[in-house]
Amino acid sequence: MCPLDSLSEARGAEPMRLVQKTRARPHAATCVLSGVIPDPLLSTRARGWNGLTVELQSFGDLDAVVQTADHVVAVHLAGSVNVHRTRDGRTQSRTLNVGDVTITPSGPPTRWRQAGHSMVILLRLAPSYIRTVAGDECALDPDRFEIQGRFTTRDARIEDIAHRLLASLELEGPDSRLYVDALACELAIHLVREHTTACAGTVWSMARLSPHKLRRAVEYIDDNLRSELTLASLAESIALSPGHFAHAFRQATGVTPHRYVLERRVERAKTLLRTSDMPITEIADRVGCSSPSHFSVLFHRITGLTPRQFRKLD
Secondary structure, eight states: OOGGGOOOBOOTHHHHHHHHTOOSOOOOOOEEEESOOOOOSEEOGGGTOTTEEEEEEEEOSEEEEEEOSSEEEEEEEEOOEEEEEEETTEEEEEEEOTTOEEEEOSOSOEEEEEESOEEEEEEEEOHHHHHHHHHHTTOOOTTSOOBOOEEEEOOHHHHHHHHHHHHGGGOOSTHHHHHHHHHHHHHHHHHHHHSBGGGTTOOOOOOOOOHHHHHHHHHHHHHTTTSOOOHHHHHHHTTOOHHHHHHHHHHHHSSOHHHHHHHHHHHHHHHHHHHOOOOHHHHHHHTTOSSHHHHHHHHHHHHSSOHHHHHHHO
């Protein structure tokens, strides 16, 4: 893992609360050619997310040479530090502050040096995933574009996505994958559009979702609430790419696919609670929740009531 690609900053309590929930630190997945890189405080590597790994990293005094096969986007969360980066024989120095973004494309070894402490969200994107997004979502020849490196820049969209991905580490249940897939796709599209040489000055537009396709998507969701719904499966049901589907669905309904699926699960559960004596454990399974506890948390989050409280209202 090439975390150092951008020593970024944190929102104090938010990442620390997540760290406290993690008992074992996963090993950093990076090729360290010299020096020492600390293990990440948090990592999604074991979750097998599609094309994306999210890591929360804390750095102290540092002098290391690393190489990564991934494109690495780093968002500075905490600490103001002077960082020196050497890549392709060129050394650059910057002071990194909260909100600064660094983008390091896969490629040659990079030396990172810093004095002092910083905390960073690292978003590691597989080049194969970026290439797929470039072709499917942006109609680009995957062989004719390059991710541009940025050694400190400001990008509010990347910063927002990074914080949402960090918060997603707390999500439970099958729908967390749908949420993360949509964010990963959003991040990849943004990188391709805003941080590649091929796309400078291009005006982008996405097709709207026709009433017919919206109806088919909604029917697919309702027919498969008991299953794990992924962004890819939803998009495939109406013959769109994942990125186009996520954008068009939100434009048509006013909510993300993830939020819509959660609400449909709860609505189905309400019907079952009202019209049957089915045990709550069975209702949880019928609406696609991974466990009764996950079902109760989801139901309470959306309705303000537990399933038992809701059933008593009738």
